[in-house]
Amino acid sequence: xxxxYNTLSRLKEPxxxxxxxxxxxxxCGPTVYDYFHIGNARTFTVFDMVYRWLTASGYRVDYAxxxxxxxxxxxxRANANGEPIGALTERMTAAMHEDxxxxxxxxxxxxxxxxxHVAGMLDIIRMLEDKGIAYRAPNGDVYYAVRKFxxxxxxxxxxxxxxxxxxxxxxxxxxxxxxxxxxxxxAKPQEPHWPSLFGNGRPGWHIECSAMCxxxxxxxxxxxxxxxxxxxxxxxxxxxxxxxxxGHAFVNLWMHAAFLNFDSEKMSKSLGNFFTIREVLNKLNxxxxxxxxxxxxxxxxxxxxxxxxxxTLMDAANALMGIxxxxxxxxxxxxxxxxxAHPLAARFxxxxxxxxxxxxxxxxxxxxxxxxxxxxDAHLSALLKALGGMIGLLQADPAAFVSGAEASINVxxxxxxxxAAKKAKDFARADAIRKDLDAMGIVLEDKPGGVTEWRKK
Ligand code: AMP
Ligand code: ZN
Numbered sequence: 001x002x003x004x005y006n007t008l009s010r011l012k013e014p015x016x017x018x019x020x021x022x023x024x025x026x027x028c029g030p031t032v033y034d035y036f037h038i039g040n041a042r043t044f045t046v047f048d049m050v051y052r053w054l055t056a057s058g059y060r061v062d063y064a065x066x067x068x069x070x071x072x073x074x075x076x077r078a079n080a081n082g083e084p085i086g087a088l089t090e091r092m093t094a095a096m097h098e099d100x101x102x103x104x105x106x107x108x109x110x111x112x113x114x115x116x117h118v119a120g121m122l123d124i125i126r127m128l129e130d131k132g133i134a135y136r137a138p139n140g141d142v143y144y145a146v147r148k149f150x151x152x153x154x155x156x157x158x159x160x161x162x163x164x165x166x167x168x169x170x171x172x173x174x175x176x177x178x179x180x181x182x183x184x185x186x187a188k189p190q191e192p193h194w195p196s197l198f199g200n201g202r203p204g205w206h207i208e209c210s211a212m213c214x215x216x217x218x219x220x221x222x223x224x225x226x227x228x229x230x231x232x233x234x235x236x237x238x239x240x241x242x243x244x245x246x247g248h249a250f251v252n253l254w255m256h257a258a259f260l261n262f263d264s265e266k267m268s269k270s271l272g273n274f275f276t277i278r279e280v281l282n283k284l285n286x287x288x289x290x291x292x293x294x295x296x297x298x299x300x301x302x303x304x305x306x307x308x309x310x311x312t313l314m315d316a317a318n319a320l321m322g323i324x325x326x327x328x329x330x331x332x333x334x335x336x337x338x339x340x341a342h343p344l345a346a347r348f349x350x351x352x353x354x355x356x357x358x359x360x361x362x363x364x365x366x367x368x369x370x371x372x373x374x375x376x377d378a379h380l381s382a383l384l385k386a387l388g389g390m391i392g393l394l395q396a397d398p399a400a401f402v403s404g405a406e407a408s409i410n411v412x413x414x415x416x417x418x419x420a421a422k423k424a425k426d427f428a429r430a431d432a433i434r435k436d437l438d439a440m441g442i443v444l445e446d447k448p449g450g451v452t453e454w455r456k457k
Contacts, residue, residue: 001014001015001353002014002015002054002057002353003015003353003354003355004223004253004255004355004356005255005303005355006252006253006254006255007155007231007254007255007256008154008155008251008253008254012354012355013253015054015222015223015253016252017059017222018220018222018252021058021059021060022059022060022061022062023054023059023060023061023062023222023223024061024062024064024217024218024221024222024223025047025050025051025054025061025062025063025064025217025221025222025223025224025225026064026065026066026209026212026213026216026217026221026223026224026225027043027044027047027063027064027065027108027224027225027226028065028066028209028225028226028227028230028234028235029065029066029067029068029111030044030067030068030096031068031071031073031074032067032068032069032074032088032089032092032093032096033071033073033074033076033077033078033088033089033092034077034092034269035092035095035099035276035277035278036096036099036276036277037267037268037269037274037275037276037277038260038267038274038275038276038277038280038293038297038308039259039260039262039266039267039268039274039308040227040277041099041103041260041277041293041297042257042259042260042297042306043226043227043257044065044100044103044105045103045105045294045297045298046225046257046297046298046302046356047063047065047225047255047257048103048104048105048106048392049298049302049356049358049391049392050223050225050255050356051063051106051108052106052390052391052392053352053356053390053391056390057353061109062109062110062216062217063108063109063110064108064109064110064111064112064212064213064216064217065108065110065111066111066112066113066114066208066209066212067089067093067096067111067112067113067114068114068205068208069089069093069113069114069115070085070089070114070115070192070202070203070208071114071205074088074089075190075191075192079190085192095278098278099276099277099278099281102277102281102289102290103277103290103293103294103297104290104291104294104392105392106392110216110217112212112215112216114203114208114212117208117211117212117215118194118196118202118203120211120212120214120215121183121203121207121208121210121211122184122194122196122197122198122203123211124207124210124211124214124241124242124245124246125142125183125184125198125207126197127245127246128144128183128241128244128245129142131244131245132145132148133145133148133149133244133245134183135176136198137174137175138173138174139174139186140186140187140198140199140201141174141182141184141185141186141201142182142183142184142198142201143174143175143176143180143181143182143183144180144181144182144183144237144240144241144244145176145177145180146160146177146179146180146181146240147160147177147179148244149240149243149244151239151240151243152236152240153236154236154239155231155232155235155236155239155254156231156232156233156235156236158232158236160179163179181204181206181233181237182204183203183204183206183207183241184196184198184201184202184203184204184207185201185202185203185204186198186199186200186201187199187200187201187202205234206233206234206237206238206241207241209234209238210238210241210242210245210250213238213242213250214242214246219242219246219248219250220248220249220250220251220252221250221251221252222252222253223251223252223253223254223255224238224250224251224253224254224255225254225255225256225257226256226257227256227257227259228256228257228258228259229259229266230256231254231256235254238250239251255302256303257302257303258302258303258304258305258306259305260297260305260306260307260308261305261306261307261308262274262275262307262308262309264307267308275308277293280293280313281293282410282413283410283413283414284317284410285410286410287396287400287401287403288317288320288321288396288401289410291320291393291396291401292313292316292317292320293313294392294393295316295317295319295320295393296312296313296316296317298358298362298391298393299316299319299358299359299362300358300359301356301357301358301359302356302358303355310436319366320393321401321402322369323365323366323369323384323388323394324394324396324398324401324402325398325402326369326372326373326381326384327372327381327384327385327394327398328398328399328401328402329373329376330372330373330376330377330378330380330381331378331381331398332378332381332382332384332385332386333378333379333381333382334382336379336382336383336386338383338386338387339383342383344364344367344368344371344383344387345383345387347360347364348361348364348365348387348390351363351364352390352391358391361387361391364387365384365387365388365393365394368380368383368384368387369384372384411437411442411454414433414436414437415437415444415452415454417433418430418433418434418437418444418452419450419452421433437454442454442455442456442457443455443456443457
């Protein structure tokens, strides 16, 4: 029986799908205005793991991960680039697919785009207005009256009174209460807008998810997920909107993935301490990099923070290489049906069923690795490969994976990047790359004519 930690109850609860055998899962997807960083990748890799494991467990999983393609940041960026909004969001959605494919994330069953669900958003806003929960402000915006929803704060365990006292909320004469949030923003020049019974405007961010959940999965979901930071206000507001309008439970299980940190601080665009997925992958061996990052991201429990450093990534890469070496030396037997009665398979399943305890599941993979190495048993090797496959690992050709094992980083890409930095007179960056390489045991020698050679120390 699958159990899942529910942020709403703060307890592990059994998964009891509303429709037996079918699980509906919605994950708040990316806002497509820039490349994604390795912290974003953690959250989406965690839910890919959940999707794969529930599917492997026999459920039909209807998995929706939206694309937020209208938002302040998108408008700002498109204006700064002098680019139409649609061109920016198309470009960034394509880049997202490229990056996610490299990380072996399966495409979700549904990938709704906010701009295609504006009618559904307006429908919910109208219901809220009819019930007296939403109101039109003098400036043409429509707000959600937080005090009208008794359950406000139940997910994040925040009390509206404390919110007022605890936070400095800017005075906005359009809002009746500083806690209220925008459902619909009146049209401004230079901004895209849609016609509506509230006048021309565009949706607020929170209403997008309430409408897309309802449109693609229905009014009550089995699982709703996102990164840790989305609990408040985003998910709190989603609950207020959906339950306020529709009058029944919105989500049975709330799941939140903990952050990936860099230098003990959360990796984020606004802090500037981020590495994009492609930046990281381009420095890794093209055959292995995607799976190495995936292995690194899943090795920690999804509710524990993980720290990204070159060393922790390489440590994961080495562990993965160790497994692939064994798969190469002891080729998995073909045509084997996975035997869940095998004690190690049963332990793997028990770990994954226990709130997706990947550290315990990985421990089983390492035990199997040792067992296969010791026994040379092709059936056990097949079991190792099959269990890894349940969470998107160990499916590459072992010979290809292991070949070129020496260069676990893509040194040439770093050398090229350093030379480009030098050319652009970004000497700080060029020096930093030289230092990084030095730390990895790679020495550079600049030859006449701008050629750089490298060798191992
Ligand atoms: P954003 O583009 O900031 O809206 O983030 C998209 C998704 O990535 C959300 O689910 C965030 O919670 C998640 N996220 C952002 N930063 C991190 C991080 N450092 N570690 C894990 N997840 C993150
Ligand atoms: Zn959302």
